[in-house]
Amino acid sequence: MSAPYARRVGPTLLLLALLATIGGEALASERGRLTQARRQYMSQEYERVVRLLAPLVQSPLATISEKVEAYELLGLSYLILGDTKLAREAFENLLGLDPGHQLRDPSDSPKLRMFFESVKEAFVPGYKGRSVLVTLEHSAPTVATAGRRAEFGVLVAEGGKDLGVVQLRWRRAGLVTYEVAPMTRNGQQLSVAFLLPADATSYKLEYYFEARDTRGQVVTRLASPERPMVLVVGGAPRPPQSIFRRWWFWTIIGVAVVGVVTAGAVVGSIDRVPEGNLGTATLR
Numbered sequence: 240m241s242a243p244y245a246r247r248v249g250p251t252l253l254l255l256a257l258l259a260t261i262g263g264e265a266l267a268s269e270r271g272r273l274t275q276a277r278r279q280y281m282s283q284e285y286e287r288v289v290r291l292l293a294p295l296v297q298s299p300l301a302t303i304s305e306k307v308e309a310y311e312l313l314g315l316s317y318l319i320l321g322d323t324k325l326a327r328e329a330f331e332n333l334l335g336l337d338p339g340h341q342l343r344d345p346s347d348s349p350k351l352r353m354f355f356e357s358v359k360e361a362f363v364p365g366y367k368g369r370s371v372l373v374t375l376e377h378s379a380p381t382v383a384t385a386g387r388r389a390e391f392g393v394l395v396a397e398g399g400k401d402l403g404v405v406q407l408r409w410r411r412a413g414l415v416t417y418e419v420a421p422m423t424r425n426g427q428q429l430s431v432a433f434l435l436p437a438d439a440t441s442y443k444l445e446y447y448f449e450a451r452d453t454r455g456q457v458v459t460r461l462a463s464p465e466r467p468m469v470l471v472v473g474g475a476p477r478p479p480q481s482i483f484r485r486w487w488f489w490t491i492i493g494v495a496v497v498g499v500v501t502a503g504a505v506v507g508s509i510d511r512v513p514e515g516n517l518g519t520a521t522l523r
Contacts, residue, residue, distance in 0.1 A: 273305055362456075385441070405451075409445065438475060
């Protein structure tokens with residue numbers, strides 16, 4: 240290997256090795272977090288389980304199977320702590336990744352298992368004989384600007400007889416929770432419009448659609464919390480600068496003021512000609 244080639248390749252290999260080391264450490268950290276959460280769950284430290292696993296389910300380094308296990312432990316912990324809303328969300332996120340998942344609760348509690356089964360029956364189309372009632376189609380917006388209204392539309396392509404509500408769930412990329420925007424129906428068309436978060440720089444908006452029947456059960460989704468659709472939102476345009484803040488405006492004002500003051504000084508000096516040795520001069 241020639242010396243110039245070695246000089247070029249050496250730093251690149253060093254950087255790749257460094258990145259691999261950092262990535263391996265981060266991955267080991269995520270797996271260690273899951274292992275620790277299992278121990279905390281068995282020790283009935285449910286609040287610690289939540290603190291450990293809430294970041295893991297958002298990590299791009301965690302595998303699908305790791306996220307499924309994390310969501311199960313989160314759902315069980317939330318349920319034991321009495322927060323059925325967050326427990327349901329955790330189990331729905333789990334089933335979005337693995338619709339056929341079977342609960343692996345170490346305690347084998349009938350109460351916890353019944354709750355999970357009720358979420359699964361309501362969430363998974365076709366589970367226990369329930370058929371898919373609705374098919375939705377969506378054409379994503381092509382342009383979006385921060386701080387302005389964006390409109391999202393959905394077409395009910397199939398079914399819809401027992402359709403109750405369709406919701407758009409959205410969030411800025413990087414956030415944990417989704418905002419909910421109910422859609423308005425007009426025949427087979429559904430739509431919703433709302434103001435996008437204002438920001439001078441561009442960002443990504445993650446979203447998915449969720450349809451529920453008249454009983455409140457989930458019948459279908461377009462995308463999912465773990466695999467949302469992504470819309471790139473352009474940064475908000477800067478507001479037009481006030482004329483009073485523009486440098487050239489005050490430059491012109493300054494020049495005009497100087498001109499007026501100078502002219503006044505000249506006129507004043509003409510009106511008040513000083514008396515000299517030869518007497519007083521009067522101008523007409």
